[in-house]
Amino acid sequence: MSERKVAASRSRGSGGGGGSHMVVDSVSSSGSIRLGRAQPQAPSHRTVFCNDRESNYLAKYLGNSVSTTKYNLFTFLPKGLYEQFRRVANLYFLTISCLSFTPVSPVSPITNVVPLSIVLFVSLVKEAFEDWKRLQNDMTINNSPVDLLQNQRWESVPWKALQVGDIIRVKQDGFFPADLVFLATTNPDGVCYIETANLDGETNLKIRKALEKTWDYVTPERASEFKEEIQCEQPNNSLYTFTGNLITQNQTLPLGPNQILLRGCSLRNTEYIVGAVVFTGHETKVMMNAMNVPSKRSTLEKKLDKVIATLFGVLLSMCLVGAIGSAIFVNERYYYLQLGINVESEQFNPGNRLLVFVLSIFTLITLYSPIIPISLYVSIETIKFIQSAQFINNDLRMYHPETNTPALARTSNLNEELGQVEYIFSDKTGTLTRNLMEFFKCSIGGETYGTGVTEIEVGVANAEDVQKSSAKTRDTGFNFDDARLLSGAWRNEPNPDMCKEFFRCLAICHTVLPEGEETPDKLKYQAASPDEAALVTAAKNFGFFFYRRTPTMVYVRESHVEKMGKVQDVSYEILNVLEFNSTRKRQSVVCRYKDGRLVLYCKGADTVIYERLGGENEEIKNVTRVHMEQYGEAGLRTLCLAYKDLSPDMYESWNEKYIQAKSCLRDREKKLEEVAELIETDLNLIGCTAIEDKLQEGVPSCIETLSKAGLKIWVLTGDKLETAINIAYACKLINNDMKQFIISSETDEIREVENRGDQVEIAQVIKEMVKTELQKYHKEAQTILSVPSGKKLAFLIDGKCLMYALDPSLRSMLLSFCLNCSSVVCCRVSPLQKAQVTRLVRKGANKITLSIGDGANDVGMIQAANIGVGISGLEGMQAVMASDFAIAQFRFLADLLLVHGRWSYLRLCKVVSYFFYKNLTFTLTQFWYTFQTGFSGQRFYDDWCQSLYNVIFTALPVVFVGLLDKDVSAGLSRKYPQLYKEGIDNTFFNWKVVGTLALFSLYQSIVVYNFAVASSTSGLTSSGLMLGHWDISTMAFTCLVITVNLRLLMTCSTVTRWHIISIGGSVLLWFLFIFIYAIVFINKGTFFSIYVLMSTIYFYLMVILVPICALLCDFIYLGFQRWLYPCDYQIVQEVHRHEPDSVGVGLLDIGTQLSPEDERRYAFAMLPRQNSKHTGFAFDSPGYESFFATQQGVVAPQKAWDVVRRASMKPKDNKPQDSEHE
């Protein structure tokens, strides 16, 4: 199943031991979350005839053109309309429009049809525009060129022309246009390198290897002879599996994931490859994986639905009241209405009051229908669309120049949700950290080297300054500056021999593969883990340049060894490589010097190395340990280096055991480990390295800002506990003042049980442990929290324990405990668990959550959260494709949430409340009138006035408010992150707000209506003429339009000229409209009414009186509220009331100036500190294990450096491993 696949895919960092528990993991938790479509696992298989279009024609495979559009020319209207009417609001208005064509309607159809048409038109135009963009995108992709084999030549054809069975050529850096079976490559040994960034965000290269049988189909002449048959599975969405057979004349060769090149990946370091197309277009794995991103709705909108439902309830009760009145009213005695005699429409037949009642309900629903604001949704959509397209996407503050990436709002649905987030779930690698390891410091023989200050130590905004000062031209991965070691100066250090061993250890003990020209500048290191590359690069910079590897030898160009300035090429024979894995936590190499010296070099985590050190030189050990703790505190990842001289005899005897173990068929891993233990003893400590896992720029200060804003940040990472803690320290999520609770499965007790291998027992023991720990911690947390100013709490848990903690019986306790903690770190969690944790908080605690991540393993949690944010700019697209917002850097989250989110939330609240208010007021005036008309449902206002009220006279200003209103400037939003809490608490749109608003609305409608009709019984001109119904209604409408527009002005925090123009414009538009309307339509009751009105003084007095009287309550409320119960933003406004808005300034000098507070912080950072107890442990970054091996829970490492041995390896070693839990 897909979820298991994803679950498995994350265990990159977990190593060989991970396989066993993964099975349990995925079985127990599958089904709780779904990612992507369920894929049809058709029993049959597909047979592809290569190079033979006719034969494949019968199978009718899909073409390679893809279409992501929703509509085409013909389906646009029906489908688009259908989509529109799936919305309840639109359906409601359609019903009302239909009703208004019947005789029960008091209003003419235009009243409802016009607004509905406008709304639909705008929506459809938007849909069409979006679909057009998708179409263009598709066309670009479909028309990209690719080389197709035709008539023994490569012909360039567009992607869409490809068919299953075609043989194609893809050149270096090109993308694969379809899923291909890898046949041949220009590389001599049938391998090619691919980058899967588009699929999973991983940028380290993967190796694919063609079957030996097909290696020579490289040239077009040769390739055209390839007419074999490929049998393979049906298209499915599993990115990491493939099963198939290549059927040649006499052989059936298995094809596995190693021979498949997926659409979307790109070719690297290979001139070109030749492949046969097996899946095309929508059947490719990446397209099958294209998730129907579930459309998310914001919490505000859900709340809005409830308000609308309430409004509907109000509408119904109003209708009920009216209808009852109507049924009572109808009476033959009103002879002038001729109700009794000859009633054509049954509605007024006093003889059938029940029918009168029923029909009146319909009448009144039609009459009061504007209570549901029809233009609300389209206005909100417009506002949100502009907010995201113009503001978020164009924000210069969120533009990342290095990667040339602006922020991208992929959906405009969730803008205001950004203003209400309470929990942030963050991935670590690539999100908080750059996944860029730099050699930063080292300690050799008890002496610490390296002068740099980590970004973590520096902390805040000045990070860049410090970096610039030390920025020389240096290699990636090497950020070390200490004259004592560089350019041979180490020879003058007190212990040059130790230094030499240190550098040799770095240069020899690794599994890095050099590539390219053998000069220091041009050579590239191909490493599975960036840690390793950083270490080897460091050796190079120290003058020990590792430049070539053969299956048995390592060549190092050593400088300054014998004397200063001398460069010599030295070769070391590699006798054994004792690999790294997550249980060993170390890696050793046995090598033989030219002079026959046998040395074992070992590097690994401090804990494991210290256990294996020899007895002497306690001082170095202690000093080095202190250094490591310092490094750890600074957020660096440390590795211990050690060596041991071996005597030939001892080595020989050990090597025999080793070879024996290696050829062992059962438990080979375990036996190899045991053998390794024998030789990795009595080591001599050389020193340690400190690698900076570079945080993304500005992460600590961003996190600090966000937590000030009341956001709680949880780190969910696939990394090990040590790394996770390390980064949590680095990001200031955890500090030594916090009470830390740790639930880890890495205890002796559990390890012991695990060694026994009984799955049931393991599960029981862990579960029991988790339960007791959790209960204990929960109690402890309660006591700490009950003390005011008690410690803050931090909680760390690893994936294995989390699995049991997420058990339904413990879940609620876990949740309530976690919610009490300031920081939560979950490490070694699978993508599935990431999603589960997110969902737990989202659903269980009903909080608004945001997930941020960069890789495929974050997709689950990105989709599970209310808001998913992807890190863009790097090449991985999977997370971005699943996300709602994409930003280039974690630090932009502060802008996205505190500025854009907050503003959007405020604005949307204002817009929604205002819509609600203006329509309620309008409808209530109508309602009051019903009482005066014998409940007949006579409309108060003219048809056109009523229909244009929503779409013309009151629509535009509120859109401007939704776009331009800002209570405090962007700078202040960031300066006072606490303001964000108003959004978390939903201060601006809750039932209290709505209730208050409704009361004001009620009051205003009473004022407007009663004032307007109050004088209808007395002559209002000096010539004694009387006003009629339509005159009064025109007057009331004028007052109403002015009132509601002024009311909007009152709620604005800022008034730009657009506010004035739109609000004044709306009122003027009304006058303009009625001036023309009153002349053109002679048959209307409103004919000339405005002129009649304007000939009276009374009218002007009313127009002044009514809005002021109606808004008096609001004004008093605002005055009282601001003075006695000021909101935070109001105080901030007042504090900064004299400051002009900094226009365009903030964009140029962000982060270059230090505030006094930052300077103080920096000074503190430079002070010597108390050591914490933890040390960072490098070498366990995700991606260390090979790409496929861990997918399947099978230890079949395809290490990068294995390539050197490939000649001697048998092809069957590459045989695909069908995982048993598939």
Next chain:
Amino acid sequence: MSNATAPTNSTSTEPMDTSAPARYSKRPKYSRFTQQELPACKPILTPRWVISTFMLVTIVFVPIGIASLFASRDVVEIVDRYDDSCAPSGSRTDKVRFIQSTADKTCNRTLTVPKHMKQPIYVYYQLDNFYQNHRRYVKSRSDQQLRNRNKENDVSTCKPEDTAHGVTIVPCGLVAWSMFNDTFRFSGSNNVQLPVTKRGISWKSDRDHKFGKDVFPKNFQNGSLIGGARLNESIPLSEQEDLIVWMRTAALPTFRKLYGKIEVDLQAGDTINVVMQNNYNTYSFNGKKKLVLSTASWLGGKNNFIGIAYLAVGGLCFVLAIAFTIIYLVKPRRLGDPSYLSWNRNPGGH
């Protein structure tokens, strides 16, 4: 350099890849709109503003209110309810029977002028509980027909008074059909007739545009039921001002309509004899009928509402201004005092 980290290389502090200078920059263009930095004024509702606003309203409203009240006070109005006294006392059915009979419905009323009434004196009739704004009533008319002779048969909206004996009615519809038909004649204390002018009692726009000069009443009140007034079939609709007044339907069930003008001054204490034909049936629905004589000021007829409203709002604002001042004195708050920020009020409360 390691390949594994190569892609992230560009994120380091090194300048952008110079090998591709033509690379399309996605840097958003600066504009005040997109960066949300449009110039704006930021009004803050400070106490000074609140109090000033209230005072301003007071200052503007009170004089207007006083002026309006004075204007209204100058208007002299005589209201006389006559439906009860002009019908035999008794139950409603008696009255209905009376009004529907052919008996003489002449009725005499005597009014006393309380104050000097300057001409023109407007004569209104006021109906009560008469739903001219009932939906069925309002739409039962044909503006087309009233205006245009050629649209005489355009009576589809006029039901049930569209045709009588198969011939279309002009003017059709319930509104016209139920036209008020009481008449009033006035004479002064010495039995001098006080002529009632019927010209200019309707809005000019109605006369000129809504009612046709060449449209004449036809087949009117010829049905089985007679709703109200009959019309002179030789006078075009545009000159039937009673009809025009009646057809401008009222907003509320209580309404006044102009009957005519007396263009003679009346002295205080004068008695006026009114001879009326009490034809119109309001007894069926318990409606009241009143006769109103009124002068007019610049603000129209007697109307205390606007004056009171202005005075009340103005006065209220004055009270509020004082109340707010007191509140600000009792509970002062320095403008922009950061200690009022929620996170300063209860530190660590988050």
